[in-house]
Amino acid sequence: LEVNVHDASNLVAPVRYFRQGAPRSSWAKGAVTLAALAVASTLPLWANGYMSEAFDTLMFVALASAWNIFGGYTGYTALGNASFWGIGAYAMALISVHLHLGPYAMFAVVPLAGIVAGLFAIPYGWASLRVDASAFVIVTFAVLFVLEHLTLNLSVVGGSAGIGFPIPPWSGNFFNEPFFYAMLITVVLIVTISFLVRRSAFGLTLLAIRDDEDKAIASGIRTGRSKLLAFVLSGFLTGLVGAIYGYFISYTYPQFVFDPATSVLIVLMAFFGGSGTLLGPIVGAIILEPAQIELSTYLGAQNLDVLVLAAVFLVVLLAFPRGIVVSLTASRRRRRESKRQASSPSRPAPDLAPSRPIVALGDSGPA
Amino acid sequence: VLELAVEGVILGILSGGVYALMASGLTLTFGVMGVINIAQGAFVILGAYLSIGVVDIWRIDPLLTLFITMPVAFAIGVVSEVCFVRPLRHDRERMSVVVTYALGLLIEGVLGPIFLYGRRILAVPFATSSFRVLDFYVGYIYLIAFGLAIAILCLFFLFLYKTKTGVGVRAVSQNRLGAEVVGVETEKVAAITFGLSTAAAAAAGTLFGALFAFTPNSMFDLIARLLAIVVLGGLGSLPGAVIGAVVMLVGEDVVASMWSPSWAAFMFYAMLVVVLVLRPQGILGGQRARRV
Secondary structure: OOOOOOOHHHHHHHHHHHHHOOOHHHHHHHHHHHHHHHHHHOHHHHOHHHHHHHHHHHHHHHHHHHHHHHHHHHOOOOOOOHHHHHHHHHHHHHHHHHHOOOOOHHHHHHHHHHHHHHHHHHHHHHHHOOOOHHHHHHHHHHHHHHHHHHHHHOHHHOHHHOEEOOOOOOOOOOOHHHHHHHHHHHHHHHHHHHHHHHHOHHHHHHHHHHHOHHHHHHOOOOHHHHHHHHHHHHHHHHHHHHHHHHHHHOEEOHHHHOOHHHHHHHHHHHHHHOOOOOOHHHHHHHHHHHHHHHHHHHHHHHOOHHHHHHHHHHHHHHHOOOOHHHHHHHHHHHHHHHHHHHHOOOOOOOOOOOOOOOOOOOOOOOO | OHHHHHHHHHHHHHHHHHHHHHHHHHHHHHHHHOOOOOOHHHHHHHHHHHHHHHHHHHOOOHHHHHHHHHHHHHHHHHHHHHHHHOOOOOOHHHHHHHHHHHHHHHHHHHHHHHHOOOOEOOOOOOOOOEEEEOOEEEEHHHHHHHHHHHHHHHHHHHHHHHOHHHHHHHHHHHOHHHHHHOOOOHHHHHHHHHHHHHHHHHHHHHHHHHHOOEOOOOHHHHHHHHHHHHHHHOOOOHHHHHHHHHHHHHHHHHHHHHOOHHHHHHHHHHHHHHHHHHOOOOOOOOOOOOOO
């Protein structure tokens, strides 16, 4: 499971992958991806009563996957991704309040809001990545509070009252649908980018940083540039999600969008499923967000929801320290390999490491 | 204007002492175990609620509860280390962030149903009496909390510098492998460190609870402040944590008294960002060196 960037065969693996086409198992993965997309995109037809929950879940899939592009691949545990989420929401609110757009045209502002978040990530990343990985965790958390208190005090952005969005004139049972599809498109975009990053030479530099930054520097990787680029990319994508979310709840105020609990929850979801893998954050979000909604619905009145959620987190994190996806695929691979060895005892087990595309940190196939 | 500044400095130093006690445990666990303990904020709140519970049952003076909350918190800390931190072998530092966060959430989850989510404050008998400095009043409780915090902090330092176990703790924080080679039982040291850090947090929690109102989910605001203090002082540096606490709290209180309380919290975190841009390793942090 280790990434070995010094092994030249690992470096050419992605090249070979694109030249020879995907291995056969990837077609199965592609089929699963298409099926998942088909289920998700027809959700309004057969689960119309749950659109709000579906939107929330998709949002956390997007947030955790966007976090993963920087936090998971480089191993720098950014605790403050809600900063970008909030900036996206605020940028969307400020732009749309001044533009007087139609309800659908509003979605055109979303990329702009993402760019604002991405631009913010440049000085933020430059300053915070100067400290070492441990202090970085804490600095990102502090910046979240800087933003919360800044927006609380600045009347330009509405102060503690926040900013309201123009509310679209859609009827009750249709209201959630445009937001749902906007978020679905964003999820597809983020997961695709995450997939491409993982398969690229750029992604390889990120994984090398995660494994051993000093060695990565010694082998000539410009780690500073890679980290900043991934950070800005992650910030831009998180900003997109924040913009759609702000429009969806039609209101944005400081304690709500710069919420530390949400910020840590994103990280927890990624670790729950498997940080640094493509599938992990998706699985983590799909399990945890509905669970959290259900828990607060049924146990919230007795204040027991936090206790149960915390217990689940602890048990799963201790039982599957690398995340559910990685632990399960690793045990499946072990079983398959031992079976293969048993069936052909005359031939020694092939050394799989170099022939596998890039690195087998859990499941690397498409969603 | 000068008087306002003096008021800010005095209040900052007094409450800074309490924060220094919380932060010292946090920086020690990082230095010794390489663990960023997000649960430290929850341990502080746990200490405050333990005091409230003890006062409710036995009706004793809130500050005397320290003799009960500190040993209890020490035991909770040791158990937490053995159950939740020791099993983390893979990717320890990154995992510790999420696992201790979940631990903090667990503590909040236990406190929530018992004490409910209303704001509480630890009622001390002399809470309203104060004395006059220049043109303003300082509550005696601030002075007492500061005194107790410093006293406990001194005990903490005495333990680390004068006892054999304390030397072991410092040895592990300086060089884990070296300490193991010369026969320090690193697992025992880790458990003791975590227990001590939890006891310090709980003691500070009792004092904090007498000064400020709190709820079971006050942990986020607290841990953010503590982490900022610890990084400002230099991660892993014990004197750095004390200096960081005083600098941050004085800065915050001076802004609060001279400018506006609503900008004070902003200044608190903004100071950290500015200092780190100028000096990425913090005030007393050596380059990657972990010292206690």
